[in-house]
Amino acid sequence: MTTARHHTVDPTFPRYYSTRTKARRWPLVLRFVKGAIHANIATAVLLHAIFAALVCYLDMRKAGHLAIPSSVVPSLSIVVGLLLVFRNSTSYDRFWRGCNHVNTIETSVRNLTRSFLACSCKSDGPPPSTAEQADTERTVRILLAMMYATKHHLRGEWGASRMPVVEHRRASLALAKSEYDDILPSGTEDFQDQGLGLLLQLTIPIEAYIKRGHDRAWFHAPQASQLSVQLNTLVAAYGSLETIHLTPLPVAYLIHLRQVLALFCCALPFALVAEMRWWSVLLTAFLAFTLYGVEGIGAQLEDPFGYGRSEIKLDAVCEDLRVEMGVLLREWRAGGNMFPEGGVVR
Structure with missing residues (x-):
């Protein structure tokens, strides 16, 4: 059994929120609550054990x-095994593709941020004005807000739950202690109550900034085109995440799988009782625990955008990106060595 690694971390450690920062107190084999599937399958296991006792x-x-x-x-176990293999392989594929699409959005935000900060001035012209600096910083913060918008959209956290709307239809996003407080411009209007996702809404000012940068001769035409491609890639990944979230496995398959599991575990006591007597109760419970646990893990991975320990760490990804953007903006404003030609007025 491998031992967990101990990490000595500093709050500015890269990927701090996404990295495990403390060793596990208990071996995984002794975990029954945090991160485990036991609570979700306890009822099914108990019912099958009771049924097995009744058969005995x-x-x-x-x-x-x-x-x-x-x-x-x-013969029955072969059928059950094939159904469970398909169920879990499909669910894990959705989890893995979800991780990749989240990473694509994060990568696009990083690439756009780098280009906006490093190229927000003319190398052979005057430094950007105060208004142009503010425009660049505001745009970079909007890029960060797009990562949070992705998280909340996938979790269905809009409207009254996360972003309370004022009585008028186009509500301001001025929310008390909201994650958007210091990254979205004041007075930003929310169109989610009309069916427009916040991330798609935020792509408009990003595209407009790319156009302004081209007009100011900050970006030459091929570079501006490439920046638009990055933005398109971000939106495409966002759409792929929506597809995973909104397209569950066919309900007919899920119904059939649950019924097959139930019938198999109900048939077990009849096949075991002659040889094992009361021990068949224990064996039936163990097999039900195994099979329903595997199916439960598949159900958890099918839509991996929630708060569970086995799901994608969207909160950690967003917080790590916020730390990165904060460091970049601070160095850009200070005109440090990271941006030798700078985007600030000296």
């Missing part, structure tokens, strides 16, 4: 006439 009791009363040949178990 009735078999004793009927002098062993409830038993069926144990040879039926291997």
Whole structure:
């Protein structure tokens, strides 16, 4: 058994929020609450154990006439195994693709931020004005807001739950202690109550900034085109995440899988009772725990954008990106060595 690594971290450690910062107190084999699936399958396991006990009791009363040949178990287990393999492989593929698309959005935000900060001036012209500096910084903060908008959209956190709307239809996003407080311009209007996602809304000022940068001769035409491609890539990844979130596995398959699991675990006591007697209750509970646990993990990974420990760490990704953007903006404003030609007035 491998031991967990101990990390000595500083609050500015890269990927600080996404990195495990403390060793596990207990081996994973002894974990039954945090991160485990046990609570979700406890009812099913308990019911099958009770049913197995009932079969054992009735078999004793009927002098062993409830038993069926144990040879039926291997043939049924093949079918159950194939269904579970398909279920979990499909669910993990959705989880993995979700991770990749989130990373694509994060990468696009990083690339656009780098270009906006490094190129927000003319190398052979006057330094940018105070208004142009403010325009650049505001745009970079909007880029960061797009990562948060992705997180909240995938979790369905809009409207009254996360972003309370004022009585008029185009509500301001001035929210008390909101994640958007210091990254969105004051007076930004929210169109989510009309069906427009916040991320798509925020792509408009980003595209407009690219056009202004081209007009100011900050970006030459091929570079401006490439920046637009980066923005298009970000929106495409956002759409792919929406597809994963809004397209669950077919309900007919899920119904059939649950029914097959239930029938298999109900047939087990009849096949085991002749040889194992009351021990068949324990074995049935163990097998039900195994099979329903595997299915439960697949259900958890199917839409991996929530708060569970087995889901994508969207909160950590957003906070790490906020730290990175904060350092870049601070160095850009200070005209440090990171930006030798700078984007600030000296």
